[in-house]
Amino acid sequence: MVSERTDFAEFVEAALPGLLRYGHALTGNPHDAADLVQTVLEKVGSRWSDLQRRTQDPTAYIRRSMANAHISKWRRTRKENLVAELPERKGNPQADPFEHEPLWQALRELPPRQRAVIVLRYYEGLSEQEIAESLGVSQGTVKSQASKAITSLRTKLTAVTEEW
Amino acid sequence: MSNPHEPDELGEDLRRLFADDRLAVPHASGARDAIVAGAQRRRRRRRAASSSAAMAGVLMLAGGVFAIPAPSDAPPPVASSDGTERPPLTQRPGATPDRGSADATDRRLPEPQTFADPGPGAENAEPAPQTAPETLAERREDGMTLDADSVLGPDGYGRVRLGMTFEEARDGELLADPDAEPPEGCEPYALAEGTESVWHVRISEDLGVAVISASGAHTPEGITTGSSREDVESAYPRLRAESGGYHAIAGEDAHYRFVFDNHNDVQQLFLRGDRLGQCAWD
Numbered sequence: 001m002v003s004e005r006t007d008f009a010e011f012v013e014a015a016l017p018g019l020l021r022y023g024h025a026l027t028g029n030p031h032d033a034a035d036l037v038q039t040v041l042e043k044v045g046s047r048w049s050d051l052q053r054r055t056q057d058p059t060a061y062i063r064r065s066m067a068n069a070h071i072s073k074w075r076r077t078r079k080e081n082l083v084a085e086l087p088e089r090k091g092n093p094q095a096d097p098f099e100h101e102p103l104w105q106a107l108r109e110l111p112p113r114q115r116a117v118i119v120l121r122y123y124e125g126l127s128e129q130e131i132a133e134s135l136g137v138s139q140g141t142v143k144s145q146a147s148k149a150i151t152s153l154r155t156k157l158t159a160v161t162e163e164w
Numbered sequence: 165m166s167n168p169h170e171p172d173e174l175g176e177d178l179r180r181l182f183a184d185d186r187l188a189v190p191h192a193s194g195a196r197d198a199i200v201a202g203a204q205r206r207r208r209r210r211r212a213a214s215s216s217a218a219m220a221g222v223l224m225l226a227g228g229v230f231a232i233p234a235p236s237d238a239p240p241p242v243a244s245s246d247g248t249e250r251p252p253l254t255q256r257p258g259a260t261p262d263r264g265s266a267d268a269t270d271r272r273l274p275e276p277q278t279f280a281d282p283g284p285g286a287e288n289a290e291p292a293p294q295t296a297p298e299t300l301a302e303r304r305e306d307g308m309t310l311d312a313d314s315v316l317g318p319d320g321y322g323r324v325r326l327g328m329t330f331e332e333a334r335d336g337e338l339l340a341d342p343d344a345e346p347p348e349g350c351e352p353y354a355l356a357e358g359t360e361s362v363w364h365v366r367i368s369e370d371l372g373v374a375v376i377s378a379s380g381a382h383t384p385e386g387i388t389t390g391s392s393r394e395d396v397e398s399a400y401p402r403l404r405a406e407s408g409g410y411h412a413i414a415g416e417d418a419h420y421r422f423v424f425d426n427h428n429d430v431q432q433l434f435l436r437g438d439r440l441g442q443c444a445w446d
Contacts, residue, residue: 005200012196020189025182030189038199045203046210047343054340054354072349072442097186103177122178136352136366136377138423138432140408153174 008048012041015059022063025123026070026116028108040065063124064134067116071135106156114149117142210343314361316381317435318415320373321362324355326418326437329372333365350374350443371441378433383420393428409434 019041023033044051044062055061098104107115113135120131128146132139313322320326324338330346333339333353340354347353352364361381368374382388385399397403400412400420409423414435423432 005204008203009196009200012199016191016195016199017188020191021187024187024189033189034191038202041199042202042206043345045200046206047341048203050341050343068351069348072347072351098181098184101181103181107181118178119182122175123182132432133363136364136375138408138421138434140423144407150174157174 004049007052008045011048011058012045015062018059019062019066022119022123023066025119026066027112028104028115036066036070040069067120067134068136071113071116102157103153106153109156110149110152114145114152117145118149118153121146314381315384316362316376316378316433317383317418317420319418321365321376321378321381321435322357324362324365324373324376326374326376326435327372330367330369333367333373347442350441352377366443368441368443371437371439371443374437374440374443376435378435381433383414383433383435387420387422387430387433389430389433391430393424393430396422396430 016037019037020030020033023036024030027033027036040062044058044065051058051061107118110118116135117131120126120134121128126134128139128142131142135142315321320328323336324333330344334342334344338356340356340358342356344353347367347369350366350368352366354364355362359379361379363377363379365373366375366377378389380388383399387396387399396410396412403410403412403422405411406421409421409432411419411421414420417438419436419438421432421434421436422430425431
């Protein structure tokens, strides 16, 4: 038990920066990233030895869990807090290091599942098939979500350029 | 997605953005210990009482372990996912070690892995057809001599039934992780028997088991991954195109979804409830 705990602590120490960074890409802001990482790591850590028996690469498993949790969380948040969330969207620019990045701002407006597909594709470098398996959905869904996301990003970026 | 007239500049821009050092999120020195303690609490609670209400409470106890650099007029703490407010974040700006950028090389995964069970058999992400289509067709004319244990449909797979609740699946020892947590929204779970026949089942919070994703399992009509389009059409003459693939009626409240590859062979096979609840976005 003690060794399991030590082992998990060492894993957290090593993996935390990467997971937080990934969470930032996934959620679009550092607060949600911290929330997501903490939630998923605590879940994972509570059954650490089981997970190690089942997988060679806990980090990959955790990243997939984060992507799924992020999508689920969004669904629940949207259902319960839609009105409360909306006014925040435009405000609070100081906390955002990517304030002047049109692409980052365009990403913010994607629904989380589209964003998750984009992050798995361009951050993780996964194929459509791998993304489908990560999220437990069909490849057709991945394709259509990616295509919607890309179209929407292009449209927003074009709009930004024309405004200037 | 790729268009010859439009080079993938956006893809390049996305990769560049995701490699940016500013994505790093510094964490407080106590973050590791707080997470370890949080995990211990979760485990203890689960072992002791394991009422789901108790577990939900543990989640938010260890708030505030990460430092988010923020200007002095920082906004109030963000509401977390369940609407509760977390305590203010602890570490002071300036005391922030630059940990995140050191991880840049960790961004690519070494191997494609399946989400549910990245064991040795799953390292190749391409689901290997269990049987060549020709052999399958012969066998089917022979009168269905496919492995009888590996039948997907019309309303479930083995002891896994569509609509079964998460608790029924877990308590029936059907899930790979006996301590699995209930789904939030819709989540995939690997089965205890391994991934030879089924990659995973997706369980929705509201309607239970909604989707079963086949690896080697076959339908009662003998269709499996690797079957040809012709075999599928002759087994299911009323096959129809839907946005996520081709659908055929499986049973009263369920259908199969087939996704074909470039050679018109079945690449993915799902059994899905007609009502998907929170799994409906696929």
